Amino acid sequence: MAIPLAKLLISAVAVFMLFSASFATSEMPFMVVHKKATLNRLKSGAERVLVSFDIYNQGSASVPSLNPFDLICFRFQSVLYPNRLAAVELSLDMLTAYDVTLVDNTWIKKTFEVVNGNTSRSWERLDAGGILSHSFELEAKVKGPFYGAPAVVTFRIPTKTALQQAYSTPILPLDILADKPPTDPLALAKRILAKYGSLVSVISMVVLFIYLVATPSKSNLAKAGSKKKR
Numbered sequence: 001m002a003i004p005l006a007k008l009l010i011s012a013v014a015v016f017m018l019f020s021a022s023f024a025t026s027e028m029p030f031m032v033v034h035k036k037a038t039l040n041r042l043k044s045g046a047e048r049v050l051v052s053f054d055i056y057n058q059g060s061a062s063v064p065s066l067n068p069f070d071l072i073c074f075r076f077q078s079v080l081y082p083n084r085l086a087a088v089e090l091s092l093d094m095l096t097a098y099d100v101t102l103v104d105n106t107w108i109k110k111t112f113e114v115v116n117g118n119t120s121r122s123w124e125r126l127d128a129g130g131i132l133s134h135s136f137e138l139e140a141k142v143k144g145p146f147y148g149a150p151a152v153v154t155f156r157i158p159t160k161t162a163l164q165q166a167y168s169t170p171i172l173p174l175d176i177l178a179d180k181p182p183t184d185p186l187a188l189a190k191r192i193l194a195k196y197g198s199l200v201s202v203i204s205m206v207v208l209f210i211y212l213v214a215t216p217s218k219s220n221l222a223k224a225g226s227k228k229k230r
Contacts, residue, residue, distance in 0.1 A: 028160075029097040029128065030058040033153050033168035035104075039176075047177050049112065051119075052135040053102060053168065055153060059095045059128035095128040097155035097164075102134055104151035104168075111146070112138040126155070143177035 034054045041047050100123040107119060117136030126132055151168040 028157050028164065029095050029126070029155065031097065031126075031153060031155065031166035032056045032058055033102075033151065033166055035148075035151055035168035035171055037148060037171045037174060039174060041180070047140045048115065049107075049138040049140060049174065049176075050135065051104065051107075051138065053104075053133065053151065055100065055102065055126065055132040055134075057095070057097055057126045057128055057130050094158060097126045097157065098124070099154075099156045099163075100124075100126050100132065101154045102151060103154075106148040106151070107138055111142045112140055115139050140176045144175075146174045146176050148174070 032055075034056075036052045038050045038052075039047060040050060101120070102122075103120045105119065107114075115137050117134075119136060121134045123132055148171045150170050153166045153168065154163045155166070156163055
């Protein structure tokens with residue numbers, strides 16, 4: 001009776017291990033790429049665009065990545081459970097992205113000029129739960145609205161020969177070299193006078209005329225006072 005029970009347990013363990021292996025091979029890194037663009041107007045009148053990226057390897061769309069504390073615990077238990085540690089290391093290796101490359105070809109040379117950094121960059125690897133950051137600065141040449149496309153991130157995983165792709169989030173439309181209202185009070189007053197100067201002059205003349213008509217003159221007041229004395 002004990003022998004069939006042992007065979008049944010061994011078969012169940014073998015099926016479970018086979019299922020776990022097939023499930024693990026279907027897992028791959030889940031990349032989240034956030035793209036951000038910020039305008040900066042210089043005193044010279046030129047406008048620059050600061051573009052920044054945050055590339056995050058979530059680990060998997062269905063299995064959460066392990067934090068460093070969990071890894072330490074697993075390594076501490078490696079003496080008692082060597083097979084468990086090997087399985088965890090294999091799973092982490094499968095969720096690691098290798099040869100990570102970021103390419104952002106949105107910025108046309110006729111419209112923008114790179115002044116700091118590069119529009120592309122490569123890294124050797126990005127482990128599960130890790131994050132990579134990159135930024136560069138451009139100077140705008142053409143005035144008008146600009147709509148940027150998402151950047152592309154390619155990476156390699158051990159279970160597949162073809163390169164994998166991930167796209168960044170899109171950016172909000174940029175109003176390049178837009179006319180901004182002056183912040184100097186004197187410049188603001190000059191702009192208002194230049195735009196509404198004729199209307200202000202007409203209103204001032206009307207108000208002055210009403211004031212002169214409604215207010216009695218000094219001579220009339222003097223005559224009225226002399227009559228009262230008599």
